[in-house]
Amino acid sequence: MADTDHALQPPARLRELASWQANKVSTLGARLTAQRMPLSARADFAVLAALEEYGALSQAEIGRRLGLDRNDVSGILTRLEGGRQVDRQADPANRRRNVVTLTAAGQQHLEELQRHADAVQAELLAGLDAAERQQLQSLLAKLLDSHNPQPA
Amino acid sequence: MADTDHALQPPARLRELASWQANKVSTLGARLTAQRMPLSARADFAVLAALEEYGALSQAEIGRRLGLDRNDVSGILTRLEGGRQVDRQADPANRRRNVVTLTAAGQQHLEELQRHADAVQAELLAGLDAAERQQLQSLLAKLLDSHNPQPA
């Protein structure tokens, strides 16, 4: 009912804040995601996707590409390594670093997670038409690019 | 340097996900906010703003308007009540409910938090021009409106 829809509106001071709006969209995305897979799989997906696109990476570089704290990267890789989805080895050329690579099982899991991600995206953006989706994502990308990620 | 800027790009599979983009924008907003005030003040701001705009509200209604879990609302109000920024009393008409009202100190704190929020917003959106900001917020609002908040 229109009346009840209106009654539940947040205050204008919040509606005008892009950070609040983005947070709510993010929370919606998380809620839709949780219906399909454990929430921790989002971090897994990010790491697996980076390895697929860029090939072997150091942990530090994974962190820089994904905007993640390096000890969070360490924990994510421990989990993925335990599930045989990545392999990590000390870099012989520079023993401060680990080289992380995607395994075949990891690639398969990435494809499965991508299907979930696509379903979430479709449901999340269902209220926008194709041009609006394109425009929203383009503006979000522009905003993010204007704040370059800092190395961890 | 352009070369290093390009090198730090996240993978395409992430860049295409609006929920990932929204999460990153939200995290940026949090980071900028943390430079100005404790992060918990964001929740305070939301509650104070709702009370200012809609007058006395029950805890349940605060939760519905802000998309918050009702035991999180309880905790936030405990903190605000302790700081004398809100007042809460059992509703004589329906003793299942508390009626929550904004105090003068709460109104003052709201104004102070609004100044911080404005500064964060300006910095967050600095990379977009006025038309782009308007458009981004309009699209985010449309997306959010298409997913009506569920009562807690």
Place this chain on the structure above:
DNA sequence: GGCCAACGTTGGTTATCCCAACATAGCAGC
């Protein structure tokens, strides 16, 4: 009066983001 729903509280978990400190390794400058 029994049942169901609403409201608020208490007690908790999970995930993300962030900070600090430490050990090891690599490199440049002297």
Place this chain on the structure above:
DNA sequence: GCTGCTATGTTGGGATAACCAACGTTGGCC
């Protein structure tokens, strides 16, 4: 070669938000 600095990864932790379950009280309906 020694020193100082930076890079990398790990261990250990805290803060915040979002979420879940159970309980007690209250109100309304049949």
